[in-house]
Amino acid sequence: PDRLAVLAARGTTRLSLGVQSFVDSEARAAVRPQRRADVEAALAAVRDAGIPVLNIDLIYGIEGQNAATWRTSLDAALAWRPEELYLYPLYVRPLTGLGRIGADADAAWDAQRLRLYRQGRDHLLAHGYEQVSMRMFRRADAPRQAADDYACQTDGMIGLGCGARSYTSALHYSFAYAVDMREIRKIIDDYTATEDFSRAVTGRYVDADEARRRHLLQSLLQAEGMPPADYATRFGAAPADDFPVELGRFAALGWLDESAPEGLLRLSPEGLAHSDALGPELFSPAVRAAMAAYELK
DSSP, X not given: OHHHHHXXXXXXXXXXXXXXXXXXXXXXXXXXXXXXXXHHHHHHHHHHHTOSEEEEEEEEOOTTOOHHHHHHHHHHHHTTOOSEEEEEEOOOOTTSHXXXXXXXXXXXXXXXXXXXXXXXHHHHHHTTEEESBSSEEEETTSOOOGGGGOOTTTSOBOOOSTTOOEEOSSEXXXXXXXXXXXXXXXXXHHHHHOOOOSSOSEEEEOOHHHHHHHHHHHHHTBTTOBOHHHHHHHHSXXXXXXXXXXXXXXXXXXXXXXXXXXXXXXXXXXXXXXXHHHHHHTOOHHHHHHHHHOOOO
């Protein structure tokens, strides 16, 4: 509570808690050990602090999770009437704790995650939330924040702290990324020893082609969609002219909303459900080559 009081006094408008699951056994299975009583106490402290926007993160696809336990977490989160809820699919990264204990993706697990996503989406929509993206849901009566004017595809972003990503119109940069603890400690040591933050050493230049790809992807990932005129104003062409193959594939898969108002490029509900597949479809040859050459640490 004393930390929250400092944040509230300094004008903090949003606080996000990575609860992941209100079921203790699932939290342990996700390598996030915690007790539900402690989670509830933390949420109560946030509400008592009066910070305007509370966000709760939940994960679906955890080993042992089923429709009933997922509903338990959803309802436990809804009891706090959070202004925002994020529903994240569980992903297993190489060299992480989950990766070392053998958790891996297969067709059955993919199907289970998709079922749980749809269950969570429908449950939140039925309880007065609106879908902003595949992951983000906002309570329909929640007050809008000044940050709602931010558009990731057109506005810059400066990330502060080790590991934070930053974007300018021509650069995407961060510090190095790792999951192995020895490598992580080295990255943190390098960061704390840095005296000159005026230059970036880890990142990629964003050329005209990459800027087009980034704008299209980040616009499509928003449930409201994208007026092609916005894209044309910035790049002097229509999205369908720059990406006929990719958009044609999205349409063939049923990922584009054919009922959208004329002039609006928007994902269908099925497209939103498969949002994480859109990114790889829009990777440039240069990025694919860089990924193939990257050495895992």
